[in-house]
Amino acid sequence: MTVAHTPPKAPLLVTRYAIDSMTVADQLITQSALITPTQWQPWAVRTVAELTPASLEPIIALKVSILLLATGSTALWPDATLFAHAASHGIGLEVMTLGAAARTYNLLASDDRAVLLAVIFAA
DSSP states (O other): OOOOOOOOOOOOOEEEEETTEEEETTEEEOSOEEEOSSOEEEOOOOSGGGOOGGGGHHHHHTTOSEEEEEOSSSOOOOOHHHHHHHHHTTOEEEEEOHHHHHHHHHHHHHTTOOEEEEEOOOO
């Protein structure tokens, strides 16, 4: 019997960030985005004030358990109803500055956690 070991695919990690952009898997991202260890996609949200339970639907569909919301150089908290909505879907929502969120995301993604980094870059 032959046993083949296929190493797990490396997660998408943030390799650089600035106040108006970040690099993930050698791709420069300059718009709001949702980033998981396996994919990234644009996100229509441009400000914390725009966040509603409906804006979390793409995140809920990705079946993550940890949501890191990066709001730039200052941590800006959304309405409390957003935390309750995320929790009702089994998602823990944490608000952080971009740098803290990127570092935390990289750590959790490297540990094979069901994490999503939601980055808000103003248009």
